[in-house]
Amino acid sequence: MRVHSDPGGTSPPAIVFDHIDKRFGAVHANRSIHLAIARGDIHALVGENGAGKSTLMSILFGFYQADSGRILIDGQESKITSPSDAIASGIGMVHQHFMLVEPMSVADNLMLGHEGGFALAGGRKALLAKLDALARDYDLTIEPDAIVSDLPVGLQQRVELLKSLVRDADILVLDEPTAVLTPGEADRLFALLRDLKARGKTIILITHKLREVMEIADRVSVLRQGACVGTYPIVDTNEAALAEAMIGRRVHMPERADTLADDEPLLTVEALCVRDARGGMAVKDVSLMVRPGEILGIAGVAGNGQTELLEALAGLRAATSGSIRFKNSDISHATPADLHALGIRHIPEDRLRYALAYPFAVWENCLIGADDEQGSLIARQTVMGDAARLMQAYDVRPADPLLRAGALSGGNQQKLVLGREIEQRPRLLLVGQPTRGVDIGAIAFIHRRLLDLRAQGVAILLVSVELDEILRLSDRILVMQEGRIAGERRAGETDERDLGLLMAGIA
Amino acid sequence: MSAPVPLPAWADRLLMPLLALATAALAAALLLFGIGENPADALAIMLRGALGSGEGIGFTLYYATNFIFTGLAVALAYHAGLFNIGAEGQATMAGIGAALFIFAAEPITQGFLLIPIGIVGAMIFGAVWAAIPGWLQAWRGSHVVITTIMFNFLAAIVSVYLLVNVIGKEGSMQPETRLIADGAQLWTMQAMLGALGFKSPSTPLNFAFVLALLAAFAVWVLIFRSKFGFHLRLIGTGNDAARYAGINTQRMIVLAMALSGALAAGMAVNEVMGVQHRVVIEFTSGYGFVGIAVALMGRNHPVGVILSALLFGALYQGGTELAFERPAITRDLIVTLSGLVIFCVGALDQLYRKPLAQLLARREPG
Numbered sequence: 001m002r003v004h005s006d007p008g009g010t011s012p013p014a015i016v017f018d019h020i021d022k023r024f025g026a027v028h029a030n031r032s033i034h035l036a037i038a039r040g041d042i043h044a045l046v047g048e049n050g051a052g053k054s055t056l057m058s059i060l061f062g063f064y065q066a067d068s069g070r071i072l073i074d075g076q077e078s079k080i081t082s083p084s085d086a087i088a089s090g091i092g093m094v095h096q097h098f099m100l101v102e103p104m105s106v107a108d109n110l111m112l113g114h115e116g117g118f119a120l121a122g123g124r125k126a127l128l129a130k131l132d133a134l135a136r137d138y139d140l141t142i143e144p145d146a147i148v149s150d151l152p153v154g155l156q157q158r159v160e161l162l163k164s165l166v167r168d169a170d171i172l173v174l175d176e177p178t179a180v181l182t183p184g185e186a187d188r189l190f191a192l193l194r195d196l197k198a199r200g201k202t203i204i205l206i207t208h209k210l211r212e213v214m215e216i217a218d219r220v221s222v223l224r225q226g227a228c229v230g231t232y233p234i235v236d237t238n239e240a241a242l243a244e245a246m247i248g249r250r251v252h253m254p255e256r257a258d259t260l261a262d263d264e265p266l267l268t269v270e271a272l273c274v275r276d277a278r279g280g281m282a283v284k285d286v287s288l289m290v291r292p293g294e295i296l297g298i299a300g301v302a303g304n305g306q307t308e309l310l311e312a313l314a315g316l317r318a319a320t321s322g323s324i325r326f327k328n329s330d331i332s333h334a335t336p337a338d339l340h341a342l343g344i345r346h347i348p349e350d351r352l353r354y355a356l357a358y359p360f361a362v363w364e365n366c367l368i369g370a371d372d373e374q375g376s377l378i379a380r381q382t383v384m385g386d387a388a389r390l391m392q393a394y395d396v397r398p399a400d401p402l403l404r405a406g407a408l409s410g411g412n413q414q415k416l417v418l419g420r421e422i423e424q425r426p427r428l429l430l431v432g433q434p435t436r437g438v439d440i441g442a443i444a445f446i447h448r449r450l451l452d453l454r455a456q457g458v459a460i461l462l463v464s465v466e467l468d469e470i471l472r473l474s475d476r477i478l479v480m481q482e483g484r485i486a487g488e489r490r491a492g493e494t495d496e497r498d499l500g501l502l503m504a505g506i507a
Numbered sequence: 508m509s510a511p512v513p514l515p516a517w518a519d520r521l522l523m524p525l526l527a528l529a530t531a532a533l534a535a536a537l538l539l540f541g542i543g544e545n546p547a548d549a550l551a552i553m554l555r556g557a558l559g560s561g562e563g564i565g566f567t568l569y570y571a572t573n574f575i576f577t578g579l580a581v582a583l584a585y586h587a588g589l590f591n592i593g594a595e596g597q598a599t600m601a602g603i604g605a606a607l608f609i610f611a612a613e614p615i616t617q618g619f620l621l622i623p624i625g626i627v628g629a630m631i632f633g634a635v636w637a638a639i640p641g642w643l644q645a646w647r648g649s650h651v652v653i654t655t656i657m658f659n660f661l662a663a664i665v666s667v668y669l670l671v672n673v674i675g676k677e678g679s680m681q682p683e684t685r686l687i688a689d690g691a692q693l694w695t696m697q698a699m700l701g702a703l704g705f706k707s708p709s710t711p712l713n714f715a716f717v718l719a720l721l722a723a724f725a726v727w728v729l730i731f732r733s734k735f736g737f738h739l740r741l742i743g744t745g746n747d748a749a750r751y752a753g754i755n756t757q758r759m760i761v762l763a764m765a766l767s768g769a770l771a772a773g774m775a776v777n778e779v780m781g782v783q784h785r786v787v788i789e790f791t792s793g794y795g796f797v798g799i800a801v802a803l804m805g806r807n808h809p810v811g812v813i814l815s816a817l818l819f820g821a822l823y824q825g826g827t828e829l830a831f832e833r834p835a836i837t838r839d840l841i842v843t844l845s846g847l848v849i850f851c852v853g854a855l856d857q858l859y860r861k862p863l864a865q866l867l868a869r870r871e872p873g
Contacts, residue, residue, distance in 0.1 A: 316750060337753030346751070354751040357744045367737060369752035374734045 012075030014039040014171055014202040015060070020069035022055055029055040031227040032069065037171075039074075042193060042203045044213040047223035048246055048439030050409040053206050056223070057173055061086045061093050073171075092164020096176040098156055099163075102149035106142055106159050107131075110166055130166050138195050140165075153303065154185040161192075172196065173204045178212060182301045183467070183500035190216050208440070210239040222246055247441045254448040256295075256473060256491070257455065264327075265289035266428055266459040267313075272322035274305075274312040281320070282308035284483040290428065290459040295450065297474025298463045301503050305483035306463045307349055310432045313461065314346040315339050316354070326428065340369065342428075345421040349432030349463065351410075355417045358406030362396070363387035365405045366420055394419030395445055411442035418446055428459045435469060447473060467496050481505045514864055520811065524804050524852065526859045528818075531851035535844050542835060549829055549836070556828025557821035563828070565696065565710025569782070571813075571820030572712070575719040576773030577798025578816050579726050580637075582807040583770060584651075586730050587763035588743035593640060593655025594771035595795025596662030597633040601772030602779045603666055604632025606674060606684050606786045609691045621691035625780050626718075629772040636662060637768025638761050645757035651764065663789070670788055682788040693781040715777035722773055723809040729766075730809075739763055771795060800849040815852075822848060 013036040022030040030052045037043045047053050058064045060071060062080040070077050073089050080086050086093075100109050107127060116123030128144060135141045142158055151159070157177065164172055174193075178186040193203055193216060205217060213220050214234060221231040222245040229245055244250055267290040276282035282305045290296045300306050311317035313324060315336045324332045326342055336346075348354040356365050366387040367374065374383075387401035394415045396408065405413060414434065421429065431450065435443045450473060454460055464470050470477055477494060479486045479502035487502045514523070536546035557567045577594040584591035591597075608628025609621050640654035669675075670682040677685075696712040730736040741749040742759050749756050778790045801819055805811025826841035 314751075316747070335753065335755075336751060337755075340753050348751060353746045354748055357741055357746070357748050359744060360740070364737065368741065368748055371734055371737065371752075376735065377728075377733050378737060380732070 011039060013037055014074060016072040017056065018070040018072060020056060020059060020066045022059060022064065022066050028226050033228045035221055035228050035231060037202060037204060039202050040197060040200050041218045042197050042205060042216055044205045044207060044217035044220040046207065046213060046220060046242060046246055049411050049437060051223040052226040053223055060091060087167050090168065090170040092167060092169030092172050094160045094164065094174045094177060096179060098160045100148050100156060100159060103147065105145050105147055107144035109148055109159055110163055127166060134165055138192060153180045171202045175206045178209065180302050182504050183496060184504050210242050214239060224248055243440055251440055251444050253444050254451050256451055263291045266292050266327060268325045270323045272312065273320040274308045274317060275320055276308050282483050286485055288478060290461050292459050293454055293457045294475045295454050295460040295462055295473050297470040297477040298480055299467060299470045299477055299499050299503060300480035302465050304480045306480050310349065310430055310463050314430050343426050344428045345424050345426035346430040347417055347421050347432065347434060351413055351417060356405045356413060360405060361402050362405055362416065363401035365416065366390060370420055370424055390419045390423060410437035411439045414438050414446065415442060418449060422449065422453065426458055429453060430461050432463045435466065467499055479503055514860065518863060518867065520806050523859060527852045527855060531848040534847050544833060544835060552829050552832055553825030557825035562708040562710055563824055565708060565712040566824040567820040568716055569711040570823040571816045572716045572719045572777045573774045573794040574797055574801045574816035574819045575723060575813055577771055577795045578801030578805060578812040579722055579809065580767045580770035581798050581802035582812055583726055584763055584767040585802060585807045586743045587739045587760065588745050589763060590652050591637065591655055591764065591767045592652060592799055593637060593658045594798045595791050596659035597636045597768040597771035598774040598791045598795050599662040599666050600636040601629035601633035601775035602786045602790055603669055605629035605775055605779050606687065609687045613688050617688050618690045621688055622693065625691050626776055629775045630769040633768040633772030634765040638765040641761040641764025645760040667788060670786065684786045686784050691780060692784050711782040713781035715781040719773060722770060723813050727809040800853045804852040
């Protein structure tokens with residue numbers, strides 16, 4: 001049952017964004033957004049990348065100042081010019097990328113910025129008392145002396161949340177909180193959020209998972225191109241309607257055709273072991289194969305060895321033992337250049353680190369790993385024309401090859417990388433998190449392209465933490481857990497719950 | 508390295524260096540005022556000394572030649588994400604290289620062929636002296652900032668040893684070589700202009716200045732128009748995109764350092780083949796270090812390097828005149844003044860970035 005704690009509107013809303021307007025140069029990030037968050041509500045904020053969610057929250061948290069408009073907290077106009085003002089106003093933020101000092105203990109992280117004087121002992125005592133109280137009120141126990149980097153991601157997120165709670169935040173903003181969680185951990189987080197709500201906290205949930213919105217939120221506001229296009233009680237809406245409101249048109253998610261003919265494997269991996277950057281064994285004894293015209297999905301919670309596996313296959317990380325073969329050639333020790341020559345291309349998980357050079361123009365980014373045809377001098381006009389065509393064909397907007405790659409939104413960056421790699425006519429495509437930070441319209445586009453490649457007989461190895469994506473695209477699914485293959489499933493013989501159990505290492 | 512606060516290109520490339528320069532000028536004015544000199548007079552003397560006569564301009568351009576070469580050396584390495592502060596040592600070794608190649612070729616020819624031979628010798632020695640730290644970084648992980656500093660000292664010691672014990676002029680107490688053959692000496696600007704029918708005063712300015720401008724153009728083409736330069740800049744972004752793209756990053760680091768050293772060698776060509784006509788001990792006189800400030804101020808762009816090299820050339824020549832005319836202002840004070848410019852342009856470069864960005868953002872229409 002969902003409770004609207006303030007149905008009659010007798011007390012003022014917890015927060016009113018009163019016609020907030022913000023521009024960054026030519027970009028109109030917030031267009032006179034008017035939006036009320038009722039006290040005690042779980043209020044979801046949805047919208048595509050670049051719709052203005054982050055800008056609005058950054059204004060609430062004092063990172064930016066609105067050009068015009070006011071923020072009312074409990075009916076009072078408040079001047080928030082810095083994060084410490086926001087904290088003083090009772091606003092807490094749980095960032096998507098945790099703001100934690102990993103080598104320090106939980107207690108040290110919670111005290112940071114609130115040490116309570118020169119000597120730490122007093123502040124620590126007060127903190128521990130507060131943690132005890134919180135543990136009583138909610139199901140929120142945590143070991144204060146544990147080192148943050150030793151904690152699983154779910155608990156790190158709890159520390160991030162506790163940072164707000166020990167500062168007595170009444171209004172909690174959570175930015176994509178389930179992005180790094182297993183389905184089970186997400187369920188526990190939602191239980192906690194309901195608990196917090198029951199004790200009168202107001203929660204703003206930023207997410208792109210509409211299913212979660214329907215599950216937990218009381219109300220949802222949709223932002224599109226900087227404007228708020230509507231606020232709906234959850235009971236009056238549904239996923240399809242929200243998706244349509246977000247992008248202003250209907251989106252058809254592509255369907256996967258039936259499995260194609262069996263064939264000799266194109267990629268064969270046997271007993272592969274790979275170490276991570278810190279020297280620990282990240283990939284343990286992994287064997288797999290991918291056939292032409294097949295998508296092999298690799299599911300798993302982030303950080304279970306998928307990244308290292310993909311890097312090893314792409315020639316970016318040396319394998320400790322085991323073998324990788326492409327048809328009959330051994331590519332265990334191949335460099336990226338060798339792989340390019342064989343027709344193996346890679347859409348990496350980390351666009352920023354590998355696939356793009358942010359300070360470079362888009363047309364130059366179109367040459368990264370794709371300039372074999374260039375002579376010693378680069379044929380600028382030709383490349384720029386090709387880049388413009390690629391931007392058209394892969395719907396990269398704005399379609400200006402002279403733009404810096406860093407100025408594109410995440411979805412457009414991803415489409416650029418996708419386009420560049422597909423244009424190299426791969427036989428095997430290694431794909432990592434193809435839709436991370438990508439909006440719904442672009443997700444449909446990217447999925448369609450991957451399925452087209454599959455239909456053309458390209459072998460695709462897909463690593464993703466999004467189970468929806470894995471289930472929609474894959475012919476076969478491997479689940480990685482702590483570096484090992486925890487199980488293999490055929491498409492159609494599994495579901496989210498089944499995979500979730502494998503991911504958690506329970507099945 | 509990406510700037511923390513983005514500024515429009517014109518502000519970044521023009522306004523910021525000018526503001527830094529103005530700060531240096533202000534500090535210098537206070538300093539001069541403090542020792543009882545009139546800053547305005549001093550500035551007038553410097554300007555007149557640097558640009559007020561054909562002779563002054565000749566000297567200014569001669570100094571600028573050295574700064575263009577060393578500035579280009581630093582700028583090229585910077586685009587690959589490498590901070591080469593060893594231009595000084597690379598130029599020192601390049602001077603030895605030029606002399607060795609010329610002396611070796613003199614029995615065969617006395618003609619103009621000695622000039623390319625000397626230049627090639629200088630470039631090979633400079634390149635090798637820079638490539639070793641590059642190799643050490645690429646394959647052994649020792650940072651070029653550390654190794655190039657150490658290689659400056661090594662070059663100084665090796666050059667003294669060679670000049671005293673191996674290639675020094677026989678029967679002389681001076682640690683220097685004998686003169687190179689006439690054919691190996693670069694044409695002076697006076698001679699070149701004279702051949703065209705122009706009269707000009709006798710200054711150290713020589714053909715190396717033309718070479719410096721050609722080198723700047725070549726560096727521009729290499730960095731911004733060639734595939735090699737694209738790979739170089741991709742490495743310079745500091746992320747792993749270069750490795751992802753299939754570029755052999757280790758090989759590229761060694762090559763970038765070698766090219767940087769070969770550019771620093773141009774400074775030795777100017778001094779050894781253009782002016783001194785022999786290798787004199789410590790002929791590099793710190794030009795290699797000033798090259799760092801030149802590259803920084805020129806935003807690592809060849810055009811910027813030329814402009815800031817001209818500025819530093821004028822500063823050197825004007826400063827010399829000032830020390831000559833004002834007894835209270837010693838040579839040391841001139842070093843202090845150029846130090847102030849380097850400090851403001853190099854170290855305080857970011858001082859105005861944030862306020863400037865805020866000011867510009869406020870003026871943004873909206």
